[in-house]
Amino acid sequence: MKTIVILISGRGSNMEALIAARDAGQLPVYIAAVISNRPDAKGLVTAEKAGIATRCLDHKAYADRAAFDAALADCIDVFAPDLVVLAGFMRILTPGFVRQYEGCLLNIHPSLLPAFPGLDTHQRALAEGVRIHGCTVHFVTAELDHGPVIIQAAVPVHADDDETRLAARVLAQEHLIYPQAVRWFVEERICLEDGRVRLSGELHGDDRLVAPALH
Numbered sequence: 107m108k109t110i111v112i113l114i115s116g117r118g119s120n121m122e123a124l125i126a127a128r129d130a131g132q133l134p135v136y137i138a139a140v141i142s143n144r145p146d147a148k149g150l151v152t153a154e155k156a157g158i159a160t161r162c163l164d165h166k167a168y169a170d171r172a173a174f175d176a177a178l179a180d181c182i183d184v185f186a187p188d189l190v191v192l193a194g195f196m197r198i199l200t201p202g203f204v205r206q207y208e209g210c211l212l213n214i215h216p217s218l219l220p221a222f223p224g225l226d227t228h229q230r231a232l233a234e235g236v237r238i239h240g241c242t243v244h245f246v247t248a249e250l251d252h253g254p255v256i257i258q259a260a261v262p263v264h265a266d267d268d269e270t271r272l273a274a275r276v277l278a279q280e281h282l283i284y285p286q287a288v289r290w291f292v293e294e295r296i297c298l299e300d301g302r303v304r305l306s307g308e309l310h311g312d313d314r315l316v317a318p319a320l321h
């Protein structure tokens with residue numbers, strides 16, 4: 107069974123979705139640890155309750171980004187994961203760190219990349235008046251919120267949406283697509299060809315490259 111480490115900064119609902127999928131027998135992984143860069147991350151409590159090892163590395167205690175990333179890598183490597191899963195980990199990672207985990211570092215971003223990289227994605231989607239919004243699971247590259255796309259889910263933007271309603275609609279999809287992407291990874295069905303993701307094997311059951319949430 108593959109080993110994963112999950113990195114969080116706050117609420118940890120995507121982490122919870124991964125734990126729930128594992129508990130439901132839909133995600134054959136060993137979750138070795140949950141690591142947060144914020145001591146007050148709510149997700150740390152959730153992980154502890156689930157019996158998962160937790161670590162906190164407060165980024166404020168490090169001189170610079172490189173020093174934090176080096177300590178983070180040391181902390182991760184103790185658990186010898188096959189995959190590192192960024193689940194609401196709100197830190198820009200140094201190119202050196204990203205290179206170290208190239209091909210085994212995933213992120214979820216609350217927009218249909220390459221649209222709206224960065225912060226405040228829902229607010230920006232509303233301001234632009236887009237009709238379709240969503241979320242993306244992708245491999246992490248040195249460029250922020252960029253990198254080969256594994257799966258996306260699309261949701262409609264309604265005329266009377268506010269940021270909270272739109273965020274909730276997207277988040278519900280995040281909780282579906284992240285466990286699925288991680289499952290594909292641990293089943294070794296994902297490969298990279300010319301910087302793009304190819305999924306091997308038959309699509310079956312819930313396997314979909316785009317989650318059909320346009321309703």
Ligand code: GRF
Nearest residue numbers: 117118119120194214215216
């Ligand atoms: C999610 O919307 C995720 O896409 C983004 O930050 C949020 C984290 O939520 N990167 P949670 O901590 O997983 O609940």
